Amino acid sequence: MLAGHLDSASPELRAAARLSYALHNQALAILEGGSFDPVAATESIATLDRALGENFMQQISQLTKRAV
Secondary structure, three states: OOHHHOOOOOHHHHHHHHHHHHHHHHHHHHHOOOOOOHHHHHHHHHHHHHHHOOOHHHHHHHHHHHHO
């Protein structure tokens, strides 16, 4: 749904949209009563990091360490 709007968006917004899309299926599974697959979610984020040159995995790791 966002694809048509991302061409003119900032690089940060495009990266955020891709991160959201990467986790969409995991969120949908939970909403439908399924389970969350942390391995699949981690692989999706790692793939996105490599493709975009981002560091989402590192940022998430830092945030979860602070929350504990």
